[in-house]
Amino acid sequence: MEFHEYPDREMMMLRVAQRIASELGESLRANGRATLSVPGGTTPGPVFDTLSGVELDWSQVSVVLNDERWVPEDSPRSNTRLLRERLLRDKAAQAKLIPLFANTPEPEAALERVIEGLVPHLPVSVLLLGMGEDMHTASLFPGADNLEAALGADAPPLMAMRADSAGEPRITLTAPVLRAAVRVHVLITGAAKRDSLERAAKLSPREAPIACVLDQAQVHWAE
Numbered sequence: 432m433e434f435h436e437y438p439d440r441e442m443m444m445l446r447v448a449q450r451i452a453s454e455l456g457e458s459l460r461a462n463g464r465a466t467l468s469v470p471g472g473t474t475p476g477p478v479f480d481t482l483s484g485v486e487l488d489w490s491q492v493s494v495v496l497n498d499e500r501w502v503p504e505d506s507p508r509s510n511t512r513l514l515r516e517r518l519l520r521d522k523a524a525q526a527k528l529i530p531l532f533a534n535t536p537e538p539e540a541a542l543e544r545v546i547e548g549l550v551p552h553l554p555v556s557v558l559l560l561g562m563g564e565d566m567h568t569a570s571l572f573p574g575a576d577n578l579e580a581a582l583g584a585d586a587p588p589l590m591a592m593r594a595d596s597a598g599e600p601r602i603t604l605t606a607p608v609l610r611a612a613v614r615v616h617v618l619i620t621g622a623a624k625r626d627s628l629e630r631a632a633k634l635s636p637r638e639a640p641i642a643c644v645l646d647q648a649q650v651h652w653a654e
């Protein structure tokens with residue numbers, strides 16, 4: 432893993448957005464298309480604000496969340512809502528959103544359909560991940576019901592996931608998809624997450640799910 436420490440959050444968010452834009456540009460030049468996968472949660476908003484204004488051929492960029500909480504889009508907990516409000520606007524409004532949510536009571540009922548929509552857009556060209564203090568990433572939570580299967584090399588690209596700490600049921604990219612991404616970035620803030628990350632580097636993905644990508648990740652941290 433490569434660890435990048437920044438003097439402050441603002442600088443970090445700007446630099447990470449610039450980095451993602453330039454890597455998407457490389458993919459577009461090489462392949463004519465690119466797939467960007469991003470986290471929800473509270474951290475990445477400022478990266479989205481910058482990225483959405485970047486000049487790129489966004490019409491050839493597919494955007495998919497790392498994971499989604501099984502809540503309708505008008506819920507403040509919806510990651511899709513965050514994406515629409517902060518990333519898929521301005522220049523990036525032309526990007527194609529690959530939906531992870533469908534209006535079914537449980538994620539299992541929509542899983543097959545959502546996987547079909549995602550597969551043509553894999554592999555992910557640029558993967559941005561967040562991490563919780565419990566060392567989860569995407570919705571790969573320690574102790575989650577499907578964690579073991581989602582870490583397996585033969586896992587389907589997406590799985591439903593439930594964990595006590597997750598709140599509602601989730602749907603998440605699985606480890607093979609995360610590991611197949613061409614570029615992997617992890618964006619974290621604050622001393623507690625830095626400690627968690629250092630611990631995760633010495634643990635197995637079953638104990639610390641973020642560990643499944645750390646060998647190939649660029650980690651970006653600011654206080």
Ligand SMILES: O=C(O)[C@H](O)[C@@H](O)[C@H](O)[C@H](O)COP(=O)(O)O
Nearest residue numbers: 470471472473474561562568569
């Ligand atoms: O839906 C989600 O919750 C995310 O995709 C999740 O994996 C997130 O990145 C971490 O929980 C960190 O969240 P914060 O940035 O809010 O700390």
